[in-house]
Amino acid sequence: MKKHLLLTLMMLLSMAHLGWAQEALFSARNIISPEINPDNTVNFRLFAPNAETVEITGDFLPTEKMETPMGEMDGPGKAELTKDENGLWTFTSDNLGPELYNYAFIIDGFRTNDPNNPFLIRDVASSTNIFIIGGGHADLFKTNDIPHGSVTRRWYDSPGLDMDRRITIYTPPGYESSSESYPVLYLLHGAGGDEEAWISLGRTAQIMDNLIAQGKAKPMIVVMPNGNVIQDGAPGEGSKNFYKPQFMIPKTMDGTYEGSFEDIISFVESNYRVKANKANRAIAGLSMGGFHTIHISRYYPNTFDYMGAFSAAIMPREDATAKVYSDFDETLKTQMDNGYELYWIAIGKTDFLYDANQEFLAKLDSMNMPHEYVESEGGHTWRNWRVYLTQFAPRLFQ
Amino acid sequence: MKKHLLLTLMMLLSMAHLGWAQEALFSARNIISPEINPDNTVNFRLFAPNAETVEITGDFLPTEKMETPMGEMDGPGKAELTKDENGLWTFTSDNLGPELYNYAFIIDGFRTNDPNNPFLIRDVASSTNIFIIGGGHADLFKTNDIPHGSVTRRWYDSPGLDMDRRITIYTPPGYESSSESYPVLYLLHGAGGDEEAWISLGRTAQIMDNLIAQGKAKPMIVVMPNGNVIQDGAPGEGSKNFYKPQFMIPKTMDGTYEGSFEDIISFVESNYRVKANKANRAIAGLSMGGFHTIHISRYYPNTFDYMGAFSAAIMPREDATAKVYSDFDETLKTQMDNGYELYWIAIGKTDFLYDANQEFLAKLDSMNMPHEYVESEGGHTWRNWRVYLTQFAPRLFQ
Numbered sequence: 068m069k070k071h072l073l074l075t076l077m078m079l080l081s082m083a084h085l086g087w088a089q090e091a092l093f094s095a096r097n098i099i100s101p102e103i104n105p106d107n108t109v110n111f112r113l114f115a116p117n118a119e120t121v122e123i124t125g126d127f128l129p130t131e132k133m134e135t136p137m138g139e140m141d142g143p144g145k146a147e148l149t150k151d152e153n154g155l156w157t158f159t160s161d162n163l164g165p166e167l168y169n170y171a172f173i174i175d176g177f178r179t180n181d182p183n184n185p186f187l188i189r190d191v192a193s194s195t196n197i198f199i200i201g202g203g204h205a206d207l208f209k210t211n212d213i214p215h216g217s218v219t220r221r222w223y224d225s226p227g228l229d230m231d232r233r234i235t236i237y238t239p240p241g242y243e244s245s246s247e248s249y250p251v252l253y254l255l256h257g258a259g260g261d262e263e264a265w266i267s268l269g270r271t272a273q274i275m276d277n278l279i280a281q282g283k284a285k286p287m288i289v290v291m292p293n294g295n296v297i298q299d300g301a302p303g304e305g306s307k308n309f310y311k312p313q314f315m316i317p318k319t320m321d322g323t324y325e326g327s328f329e330d331i332i333s334f335v336e337s338n339y340r341v342k343a344n345k346a347n348r349a350i351a352g353l354s355m356g357g358f359h360t361i362h363i364s365r366y367y368p369n370t371f372d373y374m375g376a377f378s379a380a381i382m383p384r385e386d387a388t389a390k391v392y393s394d395f396d397e398t399l400k401t402q403m404d405n406g407y408e409l410y411w412i413a414i415g416k417t418d419f420l421y422d423a424n425q426e427f428l429a430k431l432d433s434m435n436m437p438h439e440y441v442e443s444e445g446g447h448t449w450r451n452w453r454v455y456l457t458q459f460a461p462r463l464f465q
Numbered sequence: 466m467k468k469h470l471l472l473t474l475m476m477l478l479s480m481a482h483l484g485w486a487q488e489a490l491f492s493a494r495n496i497i498s499p500e501i502n503p504d505n506t507v508n509f510r511l512f513a514p515n516a517e518t519v520e521i522t523g524d525f526l527p528t529e530k531m532e533t534p535m536g537e538m539d540g541p542g543k544a545e546l547t548k549d550e551n552g553l554w555t556f557t558s559d560n561l562g563p564e565l566y567n568y569a570f571i572i573d574g575f576r577t578n579d580p581n582n583p584f585l586i587r588d589v590a591s592s593t594n595i596f597i598i599g600g601g602h603a604d605l606f607k608t609n610d611i612p613h614g615s616v617t618r619r620w621y622d623s624p625g626l627d628m629d630r631r632i633t634i635y636t637p638p639g640y641e642s643s644s645e646s647y648p649v650l651y652l653l654h655g656a657g658g659d660e661e662a663w664i665s666l667g668r669t670a671q672i673m674d675n676l677i678a679q680g681k682a683k684p685m686i687v688v689m690p691n692g693n694v695i696q697d698g699a700p701g702e703g704s705k706n707f708y709k710p711q712f713m714i715p716k717t718m719d720g721t722y723e724g725s726f727e728d729i730i731s732f733v734e735s736n737y738r739v740k741a742n743k744a745n746r747a748i749a750g751l752s753m754g755g756f757h758t759i760h761i762s763r764y765y766p767n768t769f770d771y772m773g774a775f776s777a778a779i780m781p782r783e784d785a786t787a788k789v790y791s792d793f794d795e796t797l798k799t800q801m802d803n804g805y806e807l808y809w810i811a812i813g814k815t816d817f818l819y820d821a822n823q824e825f826l827a828k829l830d831s832m833n834m835p836h837e838y839v840e841s842e843g844g845h846t847w848r849n850w851r852v853y854l855t856q857f858a859p860r861l862f863q
Binding site: 180215219220308 | 497513514515516572573574575576577578580581582583584585587589590591592595596597607608609610612613614615616617618619620629631641642697698700701702703704706707709710736
């Protein structure tokens with residue numbers, strides 16, 4: 068009895084110090100949301116007795132047209148929740164297919180997270196709730212009871228940028244206890260991302276653990292650097308500490324990053340047991356990271372045997388005067404002449420970079436530069452980039 | 466021009482795929498909240514044109530009495546925001562002293578995060594926005610431009626629990642490039658916490674980096690295990706994947722964890738360059754982790770030279786039949802007779818465990834068991850536990 072009272076009191080105090088309102092404590096704390104049912108419908112619940120309307124928006128709902136200054140675009144769908152007499156709002160989804168989904172509530176027009184779901188991912192300046200419907204490719208996004216790699220956030224010296232910089236490194240299961248050397252995949256984020264993007268939004272550790280356990284990918288080290296050369300670390304993690312992240316950051320596409328990329332390779336190859344040769348180096352990136360991949364791999368044209376451009380932001384750089392961007396055609400040709408194993412390009416049919424990627428593919432064709440092309444459904448989304456990683460990683464170092 | 470359009474479009478699409486409402490895109494996305502002013506007042510801003518009332522609650526506001534089933538208790542204060550003609554709500558705080566603060570908004574009675582502040586920490590099942598006012602001890606919580614240690618999430622084999630388990634390990638700056646061996650601090654979380662608690666809520670990496678850079682603490686490895694023996698990893702990180710975390714978890718205080726703690730020591734000492742002797746082992750924990758610290762250190766009575774009990778949940782375990790909890794007085798005496806450097810106990814004056822800690826101190830006094838006691842202001846909060854770490858770590862391995 069004494070113990071029970073004490074534990075209850077501990078619980079109350081623990082919540083109170085975080086600022087929970089009494090309402091949350093006594094009315095809402097047993098709410099489960101989202102709840103995934105055996106038939107893969109999902110119940111969402113929100114306690115908001117004062118609200119007039121509650122909607123849910125998320126990428127599991129059919130897309131809706133939204134007006135923007137640039138015309139109509141597809142936006143995430145919405146659905147209305149129903150209120151009961153206690154002020155609890157509920158919604159049940161259709162049966163959902165395997166995927167990592169995100170969602171938010173809209174309470175009387177105000178977009179907010181689900182207070183009963185502490186699982187959030189940050190994308191640039193916003194945080195969104197997530198859940199996973201398992202099965203199929205989505206099982207690769209789950210933590211399963213298999214051997215796990217390690218994920219380390221550490222700092223490396225970048226003489227080219229004159230700063231210590233934060234970097235995220237995945238080492239495969241068994242790395243620490245073996246004396247083996249491993250191949251390396253350099254995996255680059257898009258605009259607004261940082262060294263946290265692939266590991267959180269991209270589920271890289273889960274994907275690699277699962278592919279390796281299934282024998283579908285070779286054990287490899289995955290290096291996730293920060294492509295924003297004015298940052299030493301992600302917002303909240305670097306020496307600028309907490310500030311609101313921006314989508315477009317100065318100097319991300321001016322050649323500085325590509326030109327100093329050797330600092331990262333040098334750090335990795337002198338600090339990890341790696342096979343330090345072209346046959347055991349791969350580089351891939353999404354959006355801006357695809358742009359970086361294309362330029363880094365031809366600027367260091369005999370360094371990587373595997374290139375992956377995921378929804379690459381292929382942009383004519385008429386304004387780019389940096390040495391990195393000069394002699395584009397000639398350096399591509401040099402890269403081709405040096406030889407490589409795989410130049411892999413993937414994009415979704417509705418991606419706004421679709422046409423730019425088709426032009427790039429045509430250029431590669433006209434040069435007879437070998438490449439593989441994967442066209443998926445969907446657009447410029449993490450949903451595609453996670454899948455592209457599950458398709459690209461098995462192709463490496465075989 | 467073309468480039469500008471493309472970038473704008475990219476930005477829109479990137480936000481759209483996360484489900485931003487148009488409202489957020491075109492009206493609210495330049496809002497900065499919180500904004501820390503040079504005089505350490507803080508502006509909070511929220512765009513909610515449909516709201517009738519918006520309040521802010523947080524631990525930077527004077528506490529207020531709240532009614533609970535167990536009587537009146539101190540709760541976090543509240544203040545009202547003011548609405549302008551555009552639907553933007555604002556509040557400016559008093560000048561705040563150095564601290565890591567947390568807060569939330571309450572919109573028409575609904576508690577929610579600040580959509581313009583992506584910095585959140587999860588404590589058990591809820592996520593709360595944070596900000597730091599620098600200066601004094603709070604500078605120890607910031608990432609500064611100094612040498613940084615590495616933080617690794619990896620998995621170890623626990624034969625005692627028959628599972629692979631996730632663990633968080635801080636290695637000090639220079640660990641990877643030196644051949645030196647280091648002392649180890651085992652740092653334990655409280656009820657509802659896990660292997661993420663000390664590194665996120667506790668700011669362990671920032672505190673250790675800063676103390677080491679200032680020459681106030683010896684470079685050491687800090688090991689942050691998961692004390693919930695039924696979990697293989699934190700909610701969202703272990704093989705149960707996403708589920709709503711609970712405060713009280715079965716089997717956390719039944720002796721299983723303490724009895725299997727040798728698995729953790731053994732893993733650390735066979736996988737890291739450590740000084741594997743009593744003089745170079747410390748153990749500390751908060752609340753339930755303080756309870757674990759007391760029991761682990763006397764159950765392995767010749768293993769640790771430094772003990773830290775932060776707001777320890779010292780509870781008579783009349784119901785505890787586990788071998789770990791037997792012979793309490795005798796094993797404490799054995800621990801004392803074996804000798805140690807420091808038995809450090811800290812608690813806040815308003816902590817609900819204050820009396821229990823006084824009883825324990827009286828017991829130690831009656832046994833002539835050497836200890837140090839620090840009494841702080843405040844209660845059972847992370848604000849105290851961060852400070853206790855900044856006080857305890859400099860005392861170790863000197």
